[in-house]
Amino acid sequence: MESVELWIYRTVHAVCLPVIHLHTTGAAMRVSQEDFEKAKDQLKLLKEDPGNEEKLKLYALFKQATEGPCSSPKPGMLDFVKKAKWDAWSSLGSLSKDSARQKYVDLVSSLVSSESSSQVKDTTPDSKHGYETLQVTTTDHITKIMLNRPEKKNAITTQMYKEIIQALEEAAKDDSVITVITGNGDYYCSGNDLNNFTNIPSGGIEKMAKDGAVLLENFVKHFIDFPKPLIAVVNGPAVGISVTLLGLFDIVYATDRATFHTPFSELGQSPEGCSSYMFPKIMGLSKANEMLLFNKKLTAGEAYAQGLVTEVFPDRTFEKEVWIRLKAYANLPKNSLALSKQLIRGVEKEKLHAVNCQECERLRERWLSDECLNAVMSFFGKKSKL
Numbered sequence: 001m002e003s004v005e006l007w008i009y010r011t012v013h014a015v016c017l018p019v020i021h022l023h024t025t026g027a028a029m030r031v032s033q034e035d036f037e038k039a040k041d042q043l044k045l046l047k048e049d050p051g052n053e054e055k056l057k058l059y060a061l062f063k064q065a066t067e068g069p070c071s072s073p074k075p076g077m078l079d080f081v082k083k084a085k086w087d088a089w090s091s092l093g094s095l096s097k098d099s100a101r102q103k104y105v106d107l108v109s110s111l112v113s114s115e116s117s118s119q120v121k122d123t124t125p126d127s128k129h130g131y132e133t134l135q136v137t138t139t140d141h142i143t144k145i146m147l148n149r150p151e152k153k154n155a156i157t158t159q160m161y162k163e164i165i166q167a168l169e170e171a172a173k174d175d176s177v178i179t180v181i182t183g184n185g186d187y188y189c190s191g192n193d194l195n196n197f198t199n200i201p202s203g204g205i206e207k208m209a210k211d212g213a214v215l216l217e218n219f220v221k222h223f224i225d226f227p228k229p230l231i232a233v234v235n236g237p238a239v240g241i242s243v244t245l246l247g248l249f250d251i252v253y254a255t256d257r258a259t260f261h262t263p264f265s266e267l268g269q270s271p272e273g274c275s276s277y278m279f280p281k282i283m284g285l286s287k288a289n290e291m292l293l294f295n296k297k298l299t300a301g302e303a304y305a306q307g308l309v310t311e312v313f314p315d316r317t318f319e320k321e322v323w324i325r326l327k328a329y330a331n332l333p334k335n336s337l338a339l340s341k342q343l344i345r346g347v348e349k350e351k352l353h354a355v356n357c358q359e360c361e362r363l364r365e366r367w368l369s370d371e372c373l374n375a376v377m378s379f380f381g382k383k384s385k386l
């Protein structure tokens with residue numbers, strides 16, 4: 001703040017209101033006058049906006065300390081700024097000037113100390129521990145979930161499915177405004193880790209297929225139900241389930257190096273991630289068929305033209321441009337964004353859960369088919385010949 005000026009914003013309605021100028025008045029006061037002057041100077045040094053509630057308290061205490069109890073007429077209901085100020089000041093009743101000065105000094109000191117401790121914390125992103133396949137951080141009101149198996153092109157292992165579920169649950173509850181999923185390295189994600197189909201449990205292949213379907217349904221459910229804006233930052237090629245899920249994101253930003261490939265029939269499988277419903281809805285039936293039935297790999301430009309991607313950025317400036325934009329979005333009011341998302345997505349939720357359930361049931365059968373088992377063996381066969 002450059003002077004003893006307090007910006008007041010309406011807290012609930014998030015409408016920006018004009019500036020309030022505070023003027024110092026009157027003769028020197030004996031009790032705490034020096035501290036009071038110091039506090040006024042300290043307030044100018046605050047780097048962060050302390051929020052409407054605190055600013056109104058400061059305003060009221062300042063007026064009480066310098067002018068005594070509020071005696072001006074109550075402003076009209078529609079004059080929001082003046083009314084908020086008047087309410088705050090008159091709520092102090094007959095509090096003495098000395099006590100108001102003391103309270104003002106205490107409030108400034110608590111704002112200054114909480115800012116300095118949060119600044120120490122903010123310099124390093126709040127990195128969450130306990131994840132082996134992800135890097136999860138929260139900074140600037142953004143929770144970033146980064147798939148972190150770059151040497152395997154971020155293929156999703158069983159453990160990674162579980163960790164993504166956990167990260168989404170935590171992000172839904174934390175104080176971030178938006179959540180971003182991205183990949184580490186040159187790939188966004190190469191889809192399901194095909195080794196998931198080679199670790200046959202003691203219950204046999206049927207048990208593997210059943211457990212896989214339960215896990216997949218729960219995994220996709222977390223995307224359907226995610227309550228905050230969910231943004232995909234597609235930093236490179238995307239394959240399989242990492243593509244199909246994009247229909248459940250609220251925004252998809254992609255580098256021009258990204259490609260989008262869903263080779264389900266090549267793998268003897270069928271679509272998941274609610275893509276059997278969302279893709280025809282997003283891009284029309286025939287374009288969805290080219291992708292989901294005939295494995296057509298889209299360039300980033302094609303994915304944008306078909307509405308799967310919100311915007312494509314040159315790879316050179318991708319990270320910089322996208323994160324500048326996301327940081328600005330994350331400054332928007334949290335509750336308003338979450339409620340708007342609920343309105344946009346809410347009507348479809350029941351349908352999406354039904355689609356998810358059906359897709360998982362189909363896949364459970366597919367994973368037991370020769371078509372699928374041969375495709376997986378062929379992937380590992382090709383690898384072993386290299």
Ligand SMILES: CCCCCCC/C=C/C(=O)SCCNC(=O)CCNC(=O)[C@H](O)C(C)(C)COP(=O)(O)OP(=O)(O)OC[C@H]1O[C@@H](n2cnc3c(N)ncnc32)[C@H](O)[C@@H]1OP(=O)(O)O
Binds near residue numbers: 158215240272383
């Ligand atoms: C338990 C729940 C199950 C839910 C299942 C839900 C249904 C999901 C369906 C899908 O996602 S289908 C799509 C599956 N993905 C693929 O078919 C892609 C397979 N990978 C490739 O085709 C290629 O690796 C690539 C992605 C085109 C990259 O090729 P590139 O030549 O650039 O690199 P590579 O040398 O092949 O890869 C490096 C390293 O990574 C391993 N790897 C990559 N992707 C996968 C994968 N999906 N599964 C397992 N391993 C993968 C690859 O084998 C290499 O490993 P090393 O040889 O270095 O050990």
